[in-house]
Amino acid sequence: MVATVETISAVEEATGKYKYGFVTDIESEKAPKGLNEDIIRFISGKKNEPEWMLNWRLKAYRHWLKMPEPNWSKLSIAPIDYNDIYYYSAPKAAEKLDSLDEVDPELLATYEKLGIPLNEQKMLSGVAVDAVFDSVSVATTFREELSKVGVIFCPISEAIQKYPELVRKYLSSVVPVSDNYFSALNSAVFTDGSFVYVPKNVKCPMELSTYFRINEQKTGQFERTLIVVEDGGYVSYLEGCTAPQRDENQLHAAVVELVALTDSEIKYSTVQNWYPGDETGKGGIYNFVTKRGSCRGDRSKISWTQVETGSAITWKYPSCVLKGKNSIGEFYSVAVTNGAQQADTGTKMIHLGEGSKSTIISKGISAGKSQNTYRGLVEINRGAESARNFTQCDSLLVGQTCGAHTVPYIVSRNPSGKIEHEATTSRISEEQLFYCLQRGITEEDAVSLIVNGFCKEVMKELPMEFAVEAQKLIGISLEGSVG
Amino acid sequence: MDSMSILEINELTATVDGNEILHGINLKINKGEVHAIMGPNGSGKSTLSYVLSGRTGYEITGGDISLNGKSIIDDEADDRARAGLFLAFQYPVELPGVSGMSFLRASFNARLRENGEEEVDHLDFVKIVRAEAKKLGISDEMLKRPVNVGFSGGEKKRYEILQMALLKPSMAILDETDSGLDVDALKIVSEGVNLLRHPERSMLVITHYQRLLSHIVPDKVHILSGGRIVKSGDKSLALEVEENGYAGIDDAA
Ligand SMILES: Nc1ncnc2c1ncn2[C@@H]1O[C@H](COP(=O)(O)OP(=O)(O)OP(=O)(O)O)[C@@H](O)[C@H]1O
Ligand SMILES: [Mg+2]
Numbered sequence: 250m251v252a253t254v255e256t257i258s259a260v261e262e263a264t265g266k267y268k269y270g271f272v273t274d275i276e277s278e279k280a281p282k283g284l285n286e287d288i289i290r291f292i293s294g295k296k297n298e299p300e301w302m303l304n305w306r307l308k309a310y311r312h313w314l315k316m317p318e319p320n321w322s323k324l325s326i327a328p329i330d331y332n333d334i335y336y337y338s339a340p341k342a343a344e345k346l347d348s349l350d351e352v353d354p355e356l357l358a359t360y361e362k363l364g365i366p367l368n369e370q371k372m373l374s375g376v377a378v379d380a381v382f383d384s385v386s387v388a389t390t391f392r393e394e395l396s397k398v399g400v401i402f403c404p405i406s407e408a409i410q411k412y413p414e415l416v417r418k419y420l421s422s423v424v425p426v427s428d429n430y431f432s433a434l435n436s437a438v439f440t441d442g443s444f445v446y447v448p449k450n451v452k453c454p455m456e457l458s459t460y461f462r463i464n465e466q467k468t469g470q471f472e473r474t475l476i477v478v479e480d481g482g483y484v485s486y487l488e489g490c491t492a493p494q495r496d497e498n499q500l501h502a503a504v505v506e507l508v509a510l511t512d513s514e515i516k517y518s519t520v521q522n523w524y525p526g527d528e529t530g531k532g533g534i535y536n537f538v539t540k541r542g543s544c545r546g547d548r549s550k551i552s553w554t555q556v557e558t559g560s561a562i563t564w565k566y567p568s569c570v571l572k573g574k575n576s577i578g579e580f581y582s583v584a585v586t587n588g589a590q591q592a593d594t595g596t597k598m599i600h601l602g603e604g605s606k607s608t609i610i611s612k613g614i615s616a617g618k619s620q621n622t623y624r625g626l627v628e629i630n631r632g633a634e635s636a637r638n639f640t641q642c643d644s645l646l647v648g649q650t651c652g653a654h655t656v657p658y659i660v661s662r663n664p665s666g667k668i669e670h671e672a673t674t675s676r677i678s679e680e681q682l683f684y685c686l687q688r689g690i691t692e693e694d695a696v697s698l699i700v701n702g703f704c705k706e707v708m709k710e711l712p713m714e715f716a717v718e719a720q721k722l723i724g725i726s727l728e729g730s731v732g
Numbered sequence: 733m734d735s736m737s738i739l740e741i742n743e744l745t746a747t748v749d750g751n752e753i754l755h756g757i758n759l760k761i762n763k764g765e766v767h768a769i770m771g772p773n774g775s776g777k778s779t780l781s782y783v784l785s786g787r788t789g790y791e792i793t794g795g796d797i798s799l800n801g802k803s804i805i806d807d808e809a810d811d812r813a814r815a816g817l818f819l820a821f822q823y824p825v826e827l828p829g830v831s832g833m834s835f836l837r838a839s840f841n842a843r844l845r846e847n848g849e850e851e852v853d854h855l856d857f858v859k860i861v862r863a864e865a866k867k868l869g870i871s872d873e874m875l876k877r878p879v880n881v882g883f884s885g886g887e888k889k890r891y892e893i894l895q896m897a898l899l900k901p902s903m904a905i906l907d908e909t910d911s912g913l914d915v916d917a918l919k920i921v922s923e924g925v926n927l928l929r930h931p932e933r934s935m936l937v938i939t940h941y942q943r944l945l946s947h948i949v950p951d952k953v954h955i956l957s958g959g960r961i962v963k964s965g966d967k968s969l970a971l972e973v974e975e976n977g978y979a980g981i982d983d984a985a
Contacts, residue, residue, distance in 0.1 A: 680825045683787050687821075688839035688895065689813040689846070698838060702829030702878060 283332040286310065289437055292337050296406045296440070299413060309426045309436030316430050329535065334500060336438045336471070391455065400453050400484075401446040405473050408444035415446055419477050423506035423543045423570070431502040431537045435471045439504070442472035447482035447513075456712050458487040474505040478513040480546060485516040487715055503538045511546030511573065518711055519567075520719050522559040522726075540567035544576035544605070552579040553596065554710040556719040558726040561590060566624065568597035571605035571633070578607040581707040583719075585700075585726050586619030586651070595625035595656075600633035600666070609640040612704040615651035616727055622654040629666035636663065642672040645703050647696060647727065697724035736762045737801075738903050738934040739784075744795035746783045752793065753779045755959040761903070764931040768945055769938045770970060771956035772978050777938045778822055780956070781905045785819045786812045799903060813839075814846040818901035820892035822908045822938075827879035835879045836861060840898055864897045868924045869917075885912030893924045904928075905936045910944040922947030942974035955981050 281288070289310055293303040318329075395402050401412065409416050426436040443459045459474070478484055507515050521536065536559075542551035553567040569578030580596035598607035607627065615621040627638045644653035655672050677699050685695030701708065701720050708716050737760050744757040753776045761767050771777055782790045784797060786809035797805055804812050827835065833854070840860075841851040852860070865875055868890045880888055889909050896904050906925070910918055925948050929935070937948060945953070945967060953969040954961045955978065963969065963981050973981070 678825070679788060681827055683809060684821070684825045684827070685835075685839075686809040687785055687787075687813050687819050688835075688899070689810055689842040690835075690838050691810050691842070694838060694842075698830050698835060699827060702827060702831070705829045705831075 282335055284310075284334070284336060284438065288336055292438060292440060295337065296409070298406075298409055301413075301417065302409055305420075305426075306437050309433050310438075312427050313430070313433035313437055316427075316433055319430050329500060331434075337440055395453070395455070398451050398454060399448040400451060401444065402457050403444055405442045405444040405475060406440070408446075408475075412444075412446070415477065416444070416475070419475055419506070419508055420473075421506070423508060423541050424504050424539050429539060432504050432539045435473060435502050435504045435539070439471040439473040442474045442503070443476075443486075444474075445476040445478075445484060445486060447476075447478040447484045449479040450481040451479075452482065453484040456485050456487060458489070460489045470501045470503070472503045474503070475508075476506070476515060476517070477508045478510060478515050480511040480513060482510075482513045483515075485518070485712060487518040487520070487712060489520045489522070489715075489718075501536045501538070503540075505538070505540040505567075507540075507542035507551055509542065509544050509546060509549035509551050509573075509576075512548050513546060514550040514552075515542060516552045516554070516712075517542070517567070518715065519553075519555040519557070520711075520715060520722065521555065521557045521563075522722055535561060536563045536565060538565045540565065541570065542568065542578070543570045544573050544578060544602070546576070547574040547602070548576060549573045550577040550579070552581070552710065554581040554707065555583070555594075556707070556711070556722065557582070557584040557592060557594060558722045563590075563592040563594050565594045566596055566626075568599065569607065570599045570601065571607065571636075572601045573605070574602045575604040575606070576602050577605070579710075580607075580609045580611070580625075581710045582611045582623075583614070583704040583707045583723070584612070584621055584623075585614045585616075585723055586621045587616040587726055588619060589617070590619040592620070593622045593624055595623045597626040598628070598638055600627075600629045600636035600638070603632065603634040603636075605633055605636045607636075607638045609638070609642075610706055611640075611642045612707055613642070613644045613653050613655075614647065614700055614703065614723075614727070615644070615653050616647035618650045620652045620654070622656060624656045624658075626658040626660070627668055628660040629663050629668065631662045633663050634665050636666045638666075638668045640668075640670045642670075643703070644672075644674040645700065646674065646676045647700075693724070693728060696727055700724075700727060738763050738765075738799065739936070740796075740798045741784075742796045744783070744797060745793045746779065747791050747793055748779060748789060753959050754783060756795065757956075757959075757961060759954065759961065761934045761936060763934060764929075765951045766929065766935045766937060766948060768950040768953045768967075768970060769936060769956050770940065770953065770973055775956045776959040777956055778907055779959075781819055781822075781907045781936075781938065784812075784905060785809055785817055810842075814843060816902035818896050818899055818904045820889075820896055820904065820906040820909050822911070824880050824883075824888045824892055826881045826883075828881055830879045832875050832877060832879050833858065833861065836895065836898060839895065843899055861894075861898065864894055867927065868894055868897070869920050870894055886914060886917045889913055890917070890921060890924075893921055893928075897924065897928060900928075900933070902932060903934050903936070905938070907938045908940065909937070910939055910941060918944065919947065942970045945970045957981070 286307060289306050290303065293306060392402060421436065424432050426433055445457060447453050476484065476486060507517060509515050544551050551569050555567065557563055567580060571578050578598050582594065584592045584594050586592045595611065596609055598609065600607065609625060611623045613621040613623055623642050625640065627640065629636045640657065642655045644655065646653055653674055657670055659668055661668060677696065681699060682692060682695050685698065686692060700723055708719060711719055739761040741757050741759040744754055745752060746754040757780065769777055779790065783792060786807065792805050796803055799815055799817055804815065837857045840857065844851050861875060870890055874887060880891065883891060889912060892909065909921060913921060922944065937950060939945065950967055953965055953967060955963040957978060
């Protein structure tokens with residue numbers, strides 16, 4: 250593929266270790282630090298939310314208070330003080346924007362630095378973007394064009410006001426509020442995120458994309474994304490994430506819910522590049538995310554594709570609940586860890602429907618002193634006659650001090666189910682590196698070439714526009730991993 | 733320093749894992765010359781090629797190597813390569829998943845950048861590669877595969893020569909490029925190599941067989957034995973080896 254070589258020049262261009270580590274100087278409006286019912290009322294009030302939404306949040310909060318923090322298996326983690334976090338931070342000028350012209354130019358400049366084209370003229374053709382800065386969605390582009398075909402793409406805060414029936418029908422229908430500690434916390438305090446609705450038989454004419462950025466210090470980001478695709482519809486959605494370089498850890502606890510109805514398809518891609526902290530493990534984002542898709546209708550299909558290069562700690566298992574007959578779940582993942590990063594990521598494929606199928610391709614790359622764990626559950630339930638799963642987990646080690654772990658859980662309650670699991674672990678050999686060096690390729694470019702070759706099967710699942718960006722990221726995140 | 737020499741090796745000693753394998757090698761190759769090295773298994777031929785190209789773990793303990801009049805012993809392997817040194821491997825390694833075109837273009841552009849020339853884009857590069865590949869009987873299908881993955885022994889060797897043709901090195905070392913080639917392939921590859929003979933390009937051809945040297949006729953032949961060059965001569969030395977083996981030569985050393 251062409252892009253691999255572009256990776257090389259990108260790596261050379263990148264000067265600093267973490268390219269996105271700048272801070273934007275923008276006045277912001279924050280709620281006081283800490284978490285209590287008043288803060289939740291404040292957030293809800295800021296968003297002009299209806300009464301039902303406030304009550305929903307308060308219920309979630311009260312439930313959260315009673316829940317124990319999860320017990321980390323492979324992750325070692327400094328305790329989080331939930332009262333030392335700002336739960337609401339908004340760039341001051343960013344409220345109620347009608348067009349991009351009203352967005353703070355500093356903010357636009359930030360997105361430009363990130364390589365996110367918010368300026369509609371300059372935009373990649375056919376990609377609509379929603380940008381979330383700290384807690385607030387600042388701009389959604391191409392809305393008009395989308396609304397012509399009936400696709401709704403807007404900040405979820407807006408959807409709560411404009412399309413309450415849709416939101417009430419589907420919100421927490423895939424990830425119940427009480428699902429886990431972070432989903433409960435998110436439900437109580439989420440401030441923004443994207444909402445997508447694709448009506449019957451509509452193939453969304455462009456890629457939809459959201460960029461999340463944490464800018465403020467000591468700010469948590471709790472976004473909430475809900476995507477609903479009606480019968481016969483199709484959408485491809487991409488999210489990208491970055492954060493400035495800071496010494497303290499920051500919390501990101503998102504919830505993403507996907508609903509695919511009969512014969513519909515959702516493709517959800519993530520390029521995650523939150524600040525990973527420094528080599529000693531100081532700073533960085535704690536990325537605790539609940540992502541789940543429900544293949545509710547027959548022959549519906551959900552594909553998760555993720556390229557995870559950032560965060561100090563990642564705890565993330567995008568999952569599919571395969572309810573529909575012959576429904577399909579897919580999970581394609583590349584997780585790169587370097588320095589002192591820890592990633593525990595994988596998927597859950599819950600087979601309920603007859604003839605449901607799932608495919609899992611996971612590529613873990615560990616370098617430095619990092620730890621990279623694949624944790625996956627494949628569950629074939631009684632009604633899932635003739636369900637099938639294929640799992641392939643490959644780990645690539647760069648250097649001698651990192652770790653790769655594969656933890657597959659398999660539950661089969663129906664003897665007609667078929668589950669295949671393949672796993673490999675390999676290392677970039679001295680011989681392979683020397684072969685590249687002997688051709689004049691630098692060591693860093695050689696690692697990047699070999700690693701991108703290793704994750705090819707996953708990269709080809711990404712929308713073309715983003716494959717190049719993802720390859721660059723992988724190269725950048727492995728800088729300094731050899732020699 | 734002779735301005736005509738491309739590669740000059742003086743009193744070179746080198747160790748692998750603490751064992752001295754090369755015990756003082758002297759060799760000078762002038763511009764445009766083709767030298768052959770023959771020698772028994774384990775005599776240090778591949779080791780010499782790795783030491784020359786700067787592989788990690790092959791430690792120079794004495795002597796010097798200069799390329800185009802400059803000492804290269806402190807340079808990294810990739811610097812030496814970009815300075816014009818090329819090694820066609822005895823056993824080329826597989827790079828799973830790495831697209832051949834991307835790999836070839838990365839090396840090609842690295843060389844162009846080094847020379848301050850403009851890099852080529854993907855489409856132009858594909859044309860260049862196809863033209864060179866055709867001369868070596870390499871199919872388009874093979875070019876699409878990941879580097880060396882699933883190539884037969886002979887295909888790997890051709891692919892090495894393809895890379896040499898693309899990179900146009902000033903000093904090329906060919907380590908047993910003939911082994912694993914069938915009779916027809918040997919002819920194609922030798923013709924490919926002969927096409928690359930050039931007044932500005934020197935070659936060091938490592939082989940066990942006179943057969944290759946009847947295709948690629950060397951200016952000089954050296955016998956490496958026990959980590960030393962024990963005899964040098966013209967192409968007739970290769971015939972002598974073919975006839976009598978190394979026994980007589982070793983005695984002479
Ligand atoms: N890592 C190592 N540790 C110790 N000895 C080594 C190591 N690698 C190579 N050698 C030894 O160095 C010597 C030279 O090996 P080399 O591969 O250079 O031989 P060669 O002349 O290329 O042989 P062939 O004709 O079989 O290709 C051999 O005796 C080999 O066993
Ligand atoms: Mg050898």
